[in-house]
Amino acid sequence: PSSRVSLTVNGERHIVTVDNRTSLLDLLREHLDLTGSKKGCNAGACGACTVLVDGRRVNSCLILAVRLEGAEVTTVEGLARGERLHPLQQAFIDQDAFQCGYCTPGQIMSGVGCIEEGHTGSADEIRESMSGNLCRCGCYVKIVRAVEQASG
Numbered sequence: 152p153s154s155r156v157s158l159t160v161n162g163e164r165h166i167v168t169v170d171n172r173t174s175l176l177d178l179l180r181e182h183l184d185l186t187g188s189k190k191g192c193n194a195g196a197c198g199a200c201t202v203l204v205d206g207r208r209v210n211s212c213l214i215l216a217v218r219l220e221g222a223e224v225t226t227v228e229g230l231a232r233g234e235r236l237h238p239l240q241q242a243f244i245d246q247d248a249f250q251c252g253y254c255t256p257g258q259i260m261s262g263v264g265c266i267e268e269g270h271t272g273s274a275d276e277i278r279e280s281m282s283g284n285l286c287r288c289g290c291y292v293k294i295v296r297a298v299e300q301a302s303g
């Protein structure tokens with residue numbers, strides 16, 4: 152069975168009909184062509200799919216799209232303002248906070264949430280707040296520095 156869901160993604164209203172088992176991640180990637188959010192584990196363990204739903208960080212692979220009627224979703228594609236990068240995107244470049252880049256959209260969305268929630272008092276607090284986002288290249292030190300830069 153499928154359902155119709157109406158939601159806002161990066162400020163744009165969408166009405167889509169999806170199979171009831173469709174995750175938010177698959178809705179973004181396969182129905183809306185927003186492929187910035189990555190599918191790593193598809194099981195809530197890696198954070199590569201992190202987006203904001205009504206301002207809160209979620210693993211989009213774990214949420215059913217049909218549960219999001221009326222929700223406001225922000226993905227990595229929604230952060231920049233024209234040519235101007237979000238301060239945390241710029242900080243990732245300045246701090247060289249990635250290698251392969253696969254986890255980066257999720258790291259950045261989680262970092263935005265971390266900053267907005269005010270969990271930036273220390274490097275340890277940032278690390279704890281972002282512990283759900285794995286980086287197989289091991290760029291954690293630089294990722295924390297990027298969040299510090301953007302929050303300072």
Ligand code: FES
Binds near residue numbers: 189
């Ligand atoms: Fe969603 Fe890994 S793909 S947490």
